[in-house]
Amino acid sequence: MPQKSAIENWIDNHRELLLLTIILPWGKLFSWKDRLISFLTRPDPKDHEKRVHRVVSDVRRLSRQAKELRTDRRGNRSLTTRISDKSQSQPIGIRDLRSVVSIDEAGMTVRVEPFATIGDVVSHLDKKGYQLETAIEMKGATIGGLVLAIGMTTKSHITGLMHDIVEAYEIVTAEGELLRVTKEGEHADLFRAIPWSHGTLGFLVAIEMRIIPATPYVRLVYRPFYSLETYCEEHSRLLHSDNPPTYLEAQVFGRNKAVIIEGYPAGKEEAGDFPVNDVNSWHKPFFFKHVESMLELGEGRDFSELVPLTSFLMRHERSMCMTMGQIVPSANNVWFRRFFGWTLPPNMPLLKSSRPTEERERSMKRQVYQDFAFPSEHLQGMLEHLHDEFEIYPLLIYPCRVFDRGGMVRLPGQRAVEWDGTERSALYFNIGIYGEPKAVREGNFDYPTVNKVREIEQKISDLGGFLHTYVDIFSTKEEFEAMFDHSLWRKMRQKYGAEGVFPEIYDKVKPELDPLQFVR
Incomplete structure (x- = not known):
């Protein structure tokens, strides 16, 4: 059995103390500071068009340079497991697009900027007596991130995913053209390609989403x-x-x-x-x-x-979808909640920035942090497989309706098949699994966690399912592109000039450490 490094031993012995005394309290102070700055510098919804014009101008000016374009959001600000490296990219100022622009009460839609968080939008709508037709449970998740990646909730079996309640996208293309993209308009093909595209087809500058009356x-x-x-x-x-x-x-x-x-x-x-x-x-x-x-x-x-x-x-x-029990084992104890409950959820940028490379590497080799969806008829078999391989609990299970419109996610039997214009749907289950396998918990640090996760990813792909892309992706690029149908996406990359201007999807979702180096 390999010996732990000095850093690993120190983290094992002092991680919770470090979190309690420094990271959580200071993180909360940083969060309060960030909220205060956000409040004092909140952009005026009336200036939305000015901000969009600036993005258009910047893209036109910079799109033909050698560097790929990405947003100026710092890499440690996302709610993903990874820290994005943007050092080789050209940042475009877009972080201040975070307003709720308007509510159309007649059409029952809300128009928001992409960096508005789900918490801000939920709060804003609640004061008006409305709610999004569907909304996920993490305040800090941005609307743009949810519709460009995946947003699944406990209402998704009825409404679909977050992008399924979008009525229109407003996007700046690689040529600096501002488009309003709708399901039935002249850019209908682009509308179908935007979900799961992770900002690789253009910069979102506004999204129109359906709302419904709220209940108390x-x-x-x-x-x-x-x-x-x-x-x-x-x-x-x-x-x-x-x-x-x-x-x-x-x-x-x-x-x-x-x-x-x-x-x-x-x-x-x-x-x-x-x-x-x-x-x-x-x-x-x-x-x-x-x-x-x-x-x-x-x-x-x-x-x-x-x-x-x-x-x-x-x-x-507060529990970060059950993961706080892994980060701070005592976090649910009465004494912790009474004296430290105010510090949760942790400040994500500080938490990720405080994580040494050794800790990140160790978590990939010894922990399972996965979210994946698969056709509903396989629920019992999947639970039995996860029990036999990992015995990690609790598991979080959401049902969802998946719509196949010829985009990145296709129903079983439809991948790489030319879309015939018929919208299809099927019911899926989604499982969130977070923690150390039983073998690791019992001290077997040679347990091939990465291999086992890769087996799960392949099993999900074979069943016609898909991974959430905010977790670690252990698939190769070829395996990832076999799971998600890139056909329409590639056509849109060519049609709207995105090649060479925006990164590819896999390059945006892969971990900053190569997981294949840990395969045994």
């Missing part, structure tokens, strides 16, 4: 299950029913331990019938720990409560 609460119904077969059968039944729950999610805590969470919009009149629980308050248990407590209900029992809408929409924010 979501009524959550928790139901525990004590058999893998029974849980999978019930989750699939709900997903495929004629009238599924508005929100649907499950968390799996062991091979035969799971909780299904159904959510229904609720008005103030229901507040007297059910307890109200602000699950995202800083001193409350993490949402996944709250859900785990429902296993105590017993067979055939359920529990219902009302959660304020914005609290529900951000319910995984």
Whole structure:
């Protein structure tokens, strides 16, 4: 068994102390400072056209230089596992495009700039009595990042992904042309190619998205299950029913331990019938720990409560989708929540910047941090495979409806097939798995984690599924392009002059460290 380096030993022995005393408190101060600066320098929505004109001018001036164009967002600011290296690129000033430009109440759409965060948009709309038709649970995620990559929520089985609620993209092409791209317009082919393109076809400068009236609460119904077969059968039944729950999610805590969470919009009149629980308050248990407590209900029992809408929409924010339990094992303890709960979620730029190369390398070799989707009929088989290979819990499971419009993601049997103009859809399940495999937890640091993750990636691809691209991608470029159909994307790269001006997708999503060096 290989010896740990001195740095690895120090991190093992002092990581939590370092986080508690420095990174989390200072990170919160930095977050407050950033919010204050953001508030004081908030761009005026009325000046949106001026900001867009500046982007157009910069692209026209710089697009034919040797360097590829990328946004000026710092590499450690994203919510991905990687830190993007932009040192060889030409930055285009676009970070100040972060306003909610306007709300069209007649057409029920909101027009936002790409660097507006989901938290800002949810808060802005809530004050007006609206909400996005679908919204993910991480405040710091930007709207542009979600529609250019992937945004999946517990309502995605009804509405699809975040890009499926987009009515129009406003994009600056490599030639510096400003286009309004819609599903039925002259740029309909580009509309189909933009999702999952990661900014490789142009710079988004505005997005129009569908909104719906907001309700003050979501009524959550928790139901525990004590058999893998029974849980999978019930989750699939709900997903495929004629009238599924508005929100649907499950968390799996062991091979035969799971909780299904159904959510229904609720008005103030229901507040007297059910307890109200602000699950995202800083001193409350993490949402996944709250859900785990429902296993105590017993067979055939359920529990219902009302959660304020914005609290529900951000319910995984503090725990960073269950990963805080890995970063700070004591984070859900009462003493931590009482004295340090205010420091969460951590400041992502500081957290990523404080991570030494050795720690990043070690996490790739010893941890699984994956999110992937696959056709719904394979749920039980996938859970059994993950248990046998990793035995990592809890698992986060979302259902989603995947639409095939001939773009990057195609349904099984359709990859590399010329799109015939027919929109197709299918129901998928998505699994988030975060943590160390059982073998690693038991001290086997020779466990071939990277190999096993690569096997999962190939299995997902073979089933007609796909990876989320905010996690580490261990696939080669050829394997990645076999999973995502690049046919339309390549045509749009040629048609709109993006070749040589914007990076390729794989170059933007691959880890900063080559995972193949860790293959055993």
